[in-house]
Each structure stands twice: as C-alpha cells, then as structure tokens.
Amino acid sequence: MSWKSFPKVELHLHLEGAADPAFVQGLAAEKSIDIRDIFDENGAYKYEGFNEFLKVYEAATLALNRPEDFKRLTQSVLENLAEHNVVYAEAFVSPDFCGGRDLGAWREYLEAMQEAHVDGVTLKGIVTCIRHFGPDKARETAQCAAETAGDWVVGFGMGGAEDIGTAGDFSYAFDVAREAGLRLTSHAGEWGGAQSVWDTINDLKVERIGHGVHAINDPKLVDYLAETGIVLEVNPGSNVALGVYPSLAEHPIAKLREAGVKVTVSTDDPPFFHTTMTREFEQLEQIFGWGVDDFKQLNQTALEAAFCDSATKKLIAKRLDMS
Numbered sequence: 488m489s490w491k492s493f494p495k496v497e498l499h500l501h502l503e504g505a506a507d508p509a510f511v512q513g514l515a516a517e518k519s520i521d522i523r524d525i526f527d528e529n530g531a532y533k534y535e536g537f538n539e540f541l542k543v544y545e546a547a548t549l550a551l552n553r554p555e556d557f558k559r560l561t562q563s564v565l566e567n568l569a570e571h572n573v574v575y576a577e578a579f580v581s582p583d584f585c586g587g588r589d590l591g592a593w594r595e596y597l598e599a600m601q602e603a604h605v606d607g608v609t610l611k612g613i614v615t616c617i618r619h620f621g622p623d624k625a626r627e628t629a630q631c632a633a634e635t636a637g638d639w640v641v642g643f644g645m646g647g648a649e650d651i652g653t654a655g656d657f658s659y660a661f662d663v664a665r666e667a668g669l670r671l672t673s674h675a676g677e678w679g680g681a682q683s684v685w686d687t688i689n690d691l692k693v694e695r696i697g698h699g700v701h702a703i704n705d706p707k708l709v710d711y712l713a714e715t716g717i718v719l720e721v722n723p724g725s726n727v728a729l730g731v732y733p734s735l736a737e738h739p740i741a742k743l744r745e746a747g748v749k750v751t752v753s754t755d756d757p758p759f760f761h762t763t764m765t766r767e768f769e770q771l772e773q774i775f776g777w778g779v780d781d782f783k784q785l786n787q788t789a790l791e792a793a794f795c796d797s798a799t800k801k802l803i804a805k806r807l808d809m810s
C-alpha cells in the first residue's frame with residue numbers, strides 16, 4: 488500500500504540537509520559561488536562515504552548565506568512534509584551556518600525561518616552543534632540556543648563526526664542548554680559503537696539519541712534503553728545510503744523494537760539519501776512486514792518523545808487520530 492496519506496511524525500530532520508540540490512545550485516549560481524563539484528550530472532548531491540557527505544553538506548550551506556534563503560528553505564521543507572502528510576516535525580538547525588554563531592545574526596535567521604508556513608504542518612527547531620567543529624564552537628552554539636529558547640526552539644542537539652573528541656568534551660554546552668530549559672538529543676551510535684551511546688547518555692544526559700543503532704551490539708545497553716525509555720531517532724534509509732548497514736534487511740531497527748526499545752523513524756537528510764517519510768514506511772512494510780498498527784505505534788512513540796509543549800501534543804494527537 489502507499490503510505491503517503493498516512494499521518495506521520497518526524498523527529499530527526501536536518502534543515503540544511505533537507506535542501507533540494509536544484510535550489511542550492513540555483514542560489515549558488517545567483518551568487519556566483521562555485522560549488523558545481525558537489526553535484527553529479529543529474530543534479531543530485533555527489534559524495535562517497537560519510538566524510539565526503541559531511542564536506543558536500545557543508546559546501547551546500549555556502550549557498551544558504553542570508554536569512555531569506557533559510558525562509559525559502561524552511562518553506563520548501565514544510566511543503567515536502569505536507570506532501571508526505573508529516574503533521575509534526577522537529578528540524579535540526581545549526582547557528583554555525585546561520586551567521587557563524589553570532590547571536591544577532593542567529594536571531595535574524597531564526598525569525599526568517601519562522602515566517603515560513605504551511606497549513607497543517609507544525610515545525611519546531613532543535614539548535615544543533617557540530618561535533619567536529621569542537622567544544623568551543625559548541626558552547627557558542629549552546630549560548631545561541633539558550634538565548635532563543637522558547638516556542639519554536641525547543642531542543643538542543645549535536646550532529647557531525649562522531650569519531651572526533653569525546654561526548655564529555657561537550658558537557659558544558661549541553662549543561663548551558665539544559666539550564667535554559669531546552670530538551671536534549673545527540674547523534675551517537677551511528678558510526679561509533681555502543682560505548683559512544685553510553686558516553687552520550689552519561690556525559691550529556693540526553694533523553695533521545697540520534698541513530699543509536701549500534702546499541703544492538705551491547706545487550707546491557709539494549710536493556711538499559713528499554714528500561715529507561717530513552718528514545719532512538721532511527722533513520723534506516725540514511726544508514727543504508729551511507730553504508731552503516733548494507734541493506735535494510737540487515738538493519739537492527741526491528742530487533743531493537745522487539746527488545747522493547749522505543750524507536751522512531753525519520754529521514755535525516757532526505758535529498759542526500761533519495762528518501763522521504765513515505766519511502767521509509769514503504770521499505771519497512773516491504774522488509775519487516777510492518778503495517779497500520781506498527782506505524783501508529785511509531786507515531787505515538789514519536790509524539791510522546793517530541794520536545795514541544797503538551798498543548799501542541801494534544802492537537803497533534805487529534806490529527807494522528809490517537810486521542
């Protein structure tokens with residue numbers, strides 16, 4: 488069946504990573520920024536492996552250098568979400584790419600993003616530091632997050648190269664964000680092993696983990712996640728496209744779920760991985776036989792783990808027909 492019209496919740500979506508390559512190429516051409524080498528002959532993003540993916544990702548952001556670019560980007564992201572009936576989403580966005588972590592500039596970018604609107608889609612923001620940019624920049628990012636925490640900025644997170652530094656290097660940044668009332672998530676266990684997930688839980692005190700799939704290699708960690716209800720933001724299509732797992736059949740999402748771990752499903756950086764939320768659902772149906780009840784449960788888990796306020800959750804629950 489097509490899952491396009493089935494209502495969905497998406498918790499792990501990078502705003503910059505959701506930029507359509509044609510949009511980025513158009514902006515770059517207008518501004519005479521030469522990033523032609525990040526696209527293939529069909530206009531898709533071109534990279535091999537995770538490190539090159541990160542370079543291409545960062546190069547694409549060079550074209551997105553004005554608040555109005557982020558307004559257009561957010562508008563197109565909202566339209567894509569609506570097309571796949573994603574009724575609630577949380578987007579990671581990095582002040583590094585929005586005025587270089589300058590608070591005044593960040594406020595302007597943030598205001599522009601919030602001007603985008605599509606009826607029926609609620610979008611919230613998770614300010615995100617980038618691990619390979621180091622702890623000092625992460626601290627500045629956390630300060631931007633803390634100063635703008637509120638109705639739209641609901642969380643703080645970390646993406647980037649998981650093999651750089653330790654989770655503990657970023658404790659201070661996460662403390663700043665927590666003290667400002669922000670909810671916390673961090674990428675871990677995507678490229679790193681189970682220990683990386685343990686370190687992230689212990690040192691950053693997050694309530695959600697981005698990816699977390701390598702937890703499957705440590706039964707104690709699987710039990711711990713199941714007991715504590717720490718939620719995994721799993722991105723199966725991303726993991727297969729980047730080579731974390733050779734195929735969806737070999738991906739541990741079903742095993743984690745069967746072990747009682749709270750899993751959710753997202754797209755991560757959809758145009759980079761040629762995916763959509765509809766495609767993710769279709770693949771999960773095809774490979775693991777998941778159906779309506781499974782997807783309703785995923786939605787419920789995602790909504791419970793969402794970082795928005797409870798009034799918003801109630802409204803979304805009605806849209807998901809879960810109330």
Ligand code: ADE
Nearest residue numbers: 501504646647674755756
């Ligand atoms: N930033 C965007 N996508 C990412 C991923 N899959 N892992 C780490 N950082 C990212």
Ligand code: ZN
Nearest residue numbers: 501646697755
């Ligand atoms: Zn991610």
